[in-house]
Amino acid sequence: MITNRCNLSCSYCVLENSSAQKKLELSLEEKKEMISHLYHKMKFRRLTLSGGEVSIIGKKPPRDFIELLNYIRQFRSDSPQENLEIEIYTNGIYINNEVVQAMSGVVDMVAMTIDSKSSNILNEIGRKYKGIEDYYSHIVHLSKNLTDNNIIFKLHSVISQKNHLTLPQEVKQIVENITNYNGKISCWKFFQYMSYDSPEKDNIHAISSDNFEMFTKKTRDILNGYNIKLHFKTNQEMNASLFNILSYGNAQYMRSSDTWSTSQRTKDLRTYNSMEELFANHDINEKLFREFHEIIR
Ligand code: SF4
Structure with missing residues (x-):
């Protein structure tokens, strides 16, 4: 990191960006x-x-x-x-x-996040930027530019209360929009929203393991046959794999008993x-x- x-200021983001941290x-x-x-x-x-x-x-x-x-x-x-x-x-x-x-020639793969194709949902999440009218179309256009330059393009989605019911209805169209634009999605990774021990954020975004499992099943069925590698990342996998090198040079990791705040x-x-x-x-x-x-x- x-x-x-x-x-951007996505409402599910854990970014620690106080000026004291930025100075480090x-x-x-x-x-x-x-x-x-x-x-x-x-x-x-x-x-x-x-x-x-x-x-x-x-x-x-x-x-x-x-x-x-x-x-x-x-x-x-x-x-x-x-x-x-x-x-x-x-x-x-x-x-x-x-x-x-x-x-x-330097970067093998670029991952960008699409949580929805609906501007309303993206605006609600905070994926909007004053210079860019339609964030979704911006990413679709970039997918072509990267694919043309032999850089593997990957999609990420954070699955939360905001999109776990709607995204399965959209995934097919997202793939088709990108493909029609001559972009190629190699892999799509879906992250279960992870708690950062912030009750306000959790109230808006957290979904149960059952809901994530239901989302996984539906999405897997819909994208079956598209030749895209799918990865559904549960909270357990997120915690077990976490090794973030932070912007000030030390690394953050979690033991099995840790939550975000005790990492x-x-x-x-x-x-x-x-x-x-x-x-x-x-x-x-x-x-x-x-x-x-x-x-x-
Ligand atoms: S989720 Fe990513 S894009 Fe959104 S505010 Fe956090 S760091 Fe920025």
Whole structure:
């Protein structure tokens, strides 16, 4: 999570973006140092860059983000053992042609969130931006641009009270809109809204496991035969897989007994010389970590 800044304010977001937290954010040079450290010392071969909004770093976004992408190019390789795979999560607002060109050859996959095709629901959630009249169409257009540049396009949806009944009726049309626009969806990941221990947010968004299961069944049936990899991520999977490198350099993880507010923090990852050292100093469940994050070739 390279920054806590964002230009949207989705009502289900957990973003911790007080000015005190923003001040702790690593500078561009420190972000580069972190990536180099993760690659050389900790032997990372896959990174997901997210935020906040990943493209909003530095004074004139997306300039520093483009510089970061150019820096990452050195970790790309034809050899799978040496290559650093890069996935980006973005809300798409600043993703213009220049950014897509900078991503080309550096970024394997870009994920964008569509919770609904209805402007009313998107506006209600907070997925709206003053410069963009129709957020849904903006993402549909970007899907083509990314596909044309050989970047794998992935969809995300947060499943909450706002859309768990309506989204199954829309998924077919979303796929068709994107396909008609010559975009290609490789994978669609549906996240069960996760509680951040905020009763106000939970009242508006939380859905039961039964409702998520019903959503899963319906959506799976409707999208059957579309050649899209589907992933339905329950709260249990979210907690077990959580390993977020925060914008100030330490990582957040959860033990099985933790909720969001008791989640654990490591020190700045640049202070560990190997994953072994990290595991030795924290009660991270190594077996689960490997299950979710290790690359098996
Ligand atoms: S776009 Fe993402 S980071 Fe920004 S407010 Fe929405 S959920 Fe949060």
